[in-house]
Amino acid sequence: MSTLTKTLIEEIQIAPESVRREVFDFLAFLKARERNEARENLLPLAQSAWAADWNSPEEDEAWRDL
Secondary structure, eight states: OOHHHHHHHHHHHHSOHHHHHHHHHHHHHHHHHHHHHHHHHHHHHHHHHHHHHHSSHHHHHHHTTO
C-alpha cells in the first residue's frame, strides 16, 4: 500500500462522519467523471473508423426521410 493511500485512510478514519460522507461522494464523482471522459475520448476514434460506412450515398438515402 502506498504512503498516499495510508495517509488518506488515516485522515478518513479521524474525520467526522459528515466529512467521510462528503469525501465518499466526491470520490464517486471523480471516478464517474473519469469514466465519462474516457468514453468521450473514444468518440473521435469511432467517427474516423466508421466514416467510410456513414459517409456514403447509400447511407444518406437510408436516412433521408427521418
